[in-house]
Amino acid sequence: MRFILAGVLALGLGVGSPATAKGDVSSFTLENGLEVVVVEDHRAPVVVHMLWYRAGAADEAPGVSGIAHFLEHLLFKKTKNFEAGELSRVVAENGGSDNAFTSQDYTAYFQRVAADRLGLMMEMEADRVRNLVLSEDDIATERDVILEERAQRTDSEPGALFREQMNAAAFLNHPYGIPVIGWRHEMENLSREDALAFYERFYAPNNAILVVAGDVKPDEVLELAKTYYGPLAPTPDLGARERVQEPPQLAERRLRFADPRVSQPYVLRTYQAPERDSGDQAEAAALVYLAEILGGNGATSVLGRALQFDEQIAVYAGAGYRSVSLDDTSFTLIVVPAPDVALKDAEAALDREISEFLEAGIDPEQFERVKFQIRADDVYAQDDVYARAERYGSALTSGLTVEDVQAWPDALQAVTAEDVMEAARALFDERKAVTGWLVPEDGEEM
Amino acid sequence: MKRIALVLAGLIALTLPARADVSIEEVSSDNGHVAWLVHEPALPFTALEIRFRGGTVLDRPGKRGAVNLMVGLLEEGAGDMDAQGFAQAREALAASFGFDAGEDSLGISAQFLSENRDQAVDLLHQALTAPRFEDTALERVRTQVLSHLSSRATDPKSLAGDAFDAAAYGDHPYGTYDGGTVDSVTALTREDIVAAYHDTLVLDGIYVAAVGDITADQLGALMDQLFEGLPKTGAALPDHAEFGLLGGTTVVPFDTPQSVAIFGHSGIKREDPDFFAAYLVNTIMGGPSSLSRLMKEVRNKRGLTYGIGSYLVPADWAESVIGQFSSQNAVIGEAMEVVRDEWAKIARDGITQKELTAAQTYLTGSYPLRFDGNGNIANIMVGMQLEGLPIDYIATRNDQVMAVTLEHANRVASELYDPDALHFIVVGQPEGVVSN
Structure with missing residues (x-):
């Protein structure tokens, strides 16, 4: 019998670079810096469409812990071109599923749909790279949701609180010591400005990776990616991804x-x-x-x-x-x-x-x-x-x-x-x- | 950090995605064993799913937890191998075997490489037909189960589920946790384990599905090898359970910042002609978040929870409609009121044509997307057999979903959802909520 203690160990407009392919995996980079990876699997007429940002909780500024994850929730609100929740609604109407997740090192959004709906997914996902529109009402209600999330997944689970303390002890200086969901006292004060600051700093085609996997051909994906993601302007002064580093640990x-x-x-x-x-x-x-x-x-x-x-x-x-x-x-x-x-x-x-x-x-x-x-x-x-x-x-x-x-x-x-x-x-x-x-x-x- | 996605209902007419293109073949072996097969040679392995109808419900009186403990011991020594010998043999073949003690059926999930399939099947055969149930293994696994039981005793979700089941099903096996209690598990003997084995692992009520790099002939031979020596019959199946819980609220005090609520009442059988109508209505009540009234009202509009859902649970010997959510103690009372209002509203006013069309589009569109991966397809096929569905069900299922009219759905909504019968079990320190 396996005995598992839940969760304890889980723990441009054109092609900028030539496409490379090995086996059933191809990759290329758009002129605006978006990297694209295509994984082919033609056994079922299904596609997984994922947009990953090189931005996670460990990239947050001091004092706003949880903002990466909060922003992930807020990305399902209104944009310039779509109503709040419209993306998820359209995905469901097409029989698909969608969600998102945040870790210390990345934030990712995905949909799983019939393969012939890939263009529609790209259109909506590309829109929210740049066009988020946030109201103060969205902030107040969704902040209650993430506080409930923390209550459910951390505060109600002594094992989760314990691991949070273990992590905090393991890192004196590096942000990995701060929980992805955030410290409650900081989460309570997360603002619209905090969310927009993180969004504007990190959400850009040249800070993202598009992964498309399933019943698709690389050249089709490339054409669709150029159409929908290609027009997004890159952020010129993105800067290197440098975090404060941990000093040598000298004592247990x-x-x-x-x-x-x-x-x-x-x-x-x-x-x-x-x-x-x-x-x-x-x-x-x-x-x-x-x-x-x-x-x-x-x-x-x-x-x-x-x-x-x-x-x-x-x-x-x-x-x-x-x-x-x-x-x-x-x-x-x-x-x-x-x-x-x-x-x-x-x-x-x-x-x-x-x-x-x-x-x-x-x-x-x-x-x-x-x-x-x-x-x-x-x-x-x-x-x-x-x-x-x-x-x-x-x-x-x-x-x-x-x-x-x-x-x-x-x-x-x-x-x-x-x-x-x-x-x-x-x-x-x-x-x-x-x-x-x-x-x-x-x-x-x- | 998975989030449950948002949103409002609305509608665009769309063409449906392709139908699931899954061709299932029925295979009969020389010895009369039957399986459903999808031959898919792209990857050099096979996913095999086996079910034995009658799971932990077959625990004998006073022996609660025996079937669960027995299933935990199947891979703890068989034939001439002790637990470590068996594990080493399995590891050397890189096969994976999962043994699951469900309430209504025992499940065995196996994946093995084509290059050593015969050896993997031989090993699994020994686990099924020659388990040793040694005392040392029994004591070791018993200790693990007891550790698990003690953790459940301070877990609000477990406490809520146990309280609900006890109140709803009383003395029927569904009324108690199937892992057993500290007392019942402590008292189990090797004889009890052997009895549980003979009661459950039998050919009468066995279902088999396979997907992968295996032909019909090979699957037939595999079954004859794998099931050789299993007895024909076991224990009698239990009686139907009556849902005995009346409307109201029960608070189970527990010191925690966020209360857990489980709510529900009796439901609808899988074979009921109204099942698809009920399934559609419940999808609108508490299904995927962009369609769900509960998500819209409790989470999106009011921020009272991280997630809430409702489910039709058509089990073999009882049927219910159940929902669950967690809210911080100060606001759970408000969340419960919202749920009660929605329950009353759907019973009284039904759903709209717009909602029905959205749910139909979702359910028919998502169905083909399920058939993705050998393991998934094998799981679905064995589930279809357990539910007594015909082998061509996949081709007709979406038509049954589309055949539900608004009138039909609303009749079923008014019959299924009963706000007066709705009972909440709340574990925590809910402010302003009292038992009644």
């Missing part, structure tokens, strides 16, 4: 979060970890293996075998690593202790297993199984067109290129057991760790 940070709504305590540990960098994805590839080997499947992973099977210390032990991120990311370990096991002992057992792993190395059979599984995952992943589109969008807004995305499966297959151990030795530095305990009220003291 520890916190204990108590909440009466907690029934099942657990230990969470994060380490600063490198992310995939353009042209240099080897270490990140090794860390993908490390997470799988240490804490992928409970019955075969190092932590699962030791803590769930050999000793009944944990009901669940796992590891996670998110390889796509603009700046440094984190590697996560979690132990959910068995009923009579103290968090102190669960954490000690985790430390012991990591030390022993660094001594003993990787079981060669496990390494081969994981390698084969990772190769097969690439086959299974081809079944999901939306996920394929998302992979390109998130990568291209996180400092990677189409070539990096296409090189990633090979980078993964090139990893050796020694690479994994080297990455593990670099990663597991106690001084670069944040350790948190989530406990009930009056729970175990740290």
